[in-house]
Amino acid sequence: MITVTRPYLPPLDEFIPYLQSIWESHILTNNGQFHQQLEKELCEYLGVKYISLFANGTLALITALQALKITGEVITTPFSFVASTHCLHWNGIKPVFCDIENNYFTIDPERIEALITPYTTAILPVHVYGNPCDQEKIQKIADKFKLKLIYDAAHAFGVKKDGSSICNWGDLSILSFHATKVFNTFEGGAIVCHDSEMKKHIDDLKNFGFHDEVTVMAPGINGKMNEIQAAFGLLQLKYIDRAIENRKLVSEFYQEKLNDIPGIACMTLVENIEYNYSYFPILIDRNKFRKTRDEVYEELKAQGIFTRRYFYPLISNFAPYKGLESANKDILKVAENIAEKVLCLPIYPDLEISSAEKVCKIIKA
Numbered sequence: 001m002i003t004v005t006r007p008y009l010p011p012l013d014e015f016i017p018y019l020q021s022i023w024e025s026h027i028l029t030n031n032g033q034f035h036q037q038l039e040k041e042l043c044e045y046l047g048v049k050y051i052s053l054f055a056n057g058t059l060a061l062i063t064a065l066q067a068l069k070i071t072g073e074v075i076t077t078p079f080s081f082v083a084s085t086h087c088l089h090w091n092g093i094k095p096v097f098c099d100i101e102n103n104y105f106t107i108d109p110e111r112i113e114a115l116i117t118p119y120t121t122a123i124l125p126v127h128v129y130g131n132p133c134d135q136e137k138i139q140k141i142a143d144k145f146k147l148k149l150i151y152d153a154a155h156a157f158g159v160k161k162d163g164s165s166i167c168n169w170g171d172l173s174i175l176s177f178h179a180t181k182v183f184n185t186f187e188g189g190a191i192v193c194h195d196s197e198m199k200k201h202i203d204d205l206k207n208f209g210f211h212d213e214v215t216v217m218a219p220g221i222n223g224k225m226n227e228i229q230a231a232f233g234l235l236q237l238k239y240i241d242r243a244i245e246n247r248k249l250v251s252e253f254y255q256e257k258l259n260d261i262p263g264i265a266c267m268t269l270v271e272n273i274e275y276n277y278s279y280f281p282i283l284i285d286r287n288k289f290r291k292t293r294d295e296v297y298e299e300l301k302a303q304g305i306f307t308r309r310y311f312y313p314l315i316s317n318f319a320p321y322k323g324l325e326s327a328n329k330d331i332l333k334v335a336e337n338i339a340e341k342v343l344c345l346p347i348y349p350d351l352e353i354s355s356a357e358k359v360c361k362i363i364k365a
């Protein structure tokens with residue numbers, strides 16, 4: 001069986017000393033030694049100023065919106081994982097879906113302005129598949145209309161543009177360290193921010209709102225990452241470059257084998273980036289290829305290869321959101337079209353090239 005992804009695990013024996021240290025200290029959570037160390041090492045690795053670790057990416061998203069006191073309406077993309085929109089719902093915010101760009105699958109900046117109303121307070125774009133959004137254009141709109149900008153960078157661990165981390169963009173960025181992500185801590189996540197005051201504010205919010213022992217400054221949540229997750233993250237960091245390099249080999253193999261097939265298109269990466277090879281989405285055009293996307297999906301499944309139709313259905317088509325005015329399929333034509341064609345192929349650091357070859361053979365058969 002080959003799955004679309006498989007969590008990277010470092011050698012178990014190298015994890016034991018971390019566990020011994022936790023057992024000795026009896027410090028299991030609440031900003032322990034490994035938590036502090038991971039925040040420091042991630043800032044260095046990613047090239048960002050401040051990071052606040054979370055138990056998962058969804059809590060990081062929910063807290064980011066709280067930290068900036070976002071209310072009313074937020075413009076976001078329907079072409080993402082549901083958590084990108086659920087975080088708005090959990091904050092009592094109305095999501096406003098904006099169509100996406102045809103080549104890069106990220107929010108289309110040309111369509112954002114038309115969706116702004118007196119209630120709009122922020123834009124929440126997603127670097128989907130780790131492909132960076134058009135920051136320059138989006139930031140200009142945010143500045144012009146005085147909107148906050150929160151990036152869902154769950155897929156974008158380690159991605160750089162023009163030599164700098166894309167997590168430095170906007171007001172805040174959130175990361176996910178879920179088991180399926182490029183960098184995982186079993187479950188986990190983070191908010192990246194630019195100044196120490198905001199970092200302290202976020203740290204308070206993820207700890208029930210406690211500012212100090214006797215002061216609760218806001219109705220915060222329990223979003224803390226524990227010491228086992230943080231220790232695991234520190235060990236993972238030692239292997240992350242190798243893991244990304246292996247993903248790159250798989251990605252290049254697919255690219256070479258599939259790129260010239262009429263009716264199959266690989267994702268166009270934004271220029272001047274250092275990519276993390278987090279996903280390998282292809283678009284299957286039923287008019288030009290002999291088979292539909294779903295036929296290819298079923299054929300692969302029948303042979304034990306489990307691809308995923310990320311991100312189909314669109315978030316805007318799920319029950320909690322489909323009644324919204326902005327969920328109308330007629331105004332999300334590009335996203336609807338991509339969601340009908342997309343298929344994410346298996347990619348993970350220890351995927352054998354022979355397995356990738358098998359995937360390609362079945363697709364082409």
Ligand SMILES: Cc1ncc(COP(=O)(O)O)c(C=O)c1O
Binds near residue numbers: 057152175176188189
């Ligand atoms: C784009 C996106 N945003 C948010 C999340 C939520 O992250 P988590 O699973 O860590 O809560 C995920 C993935 O799971 C995601 O893919």
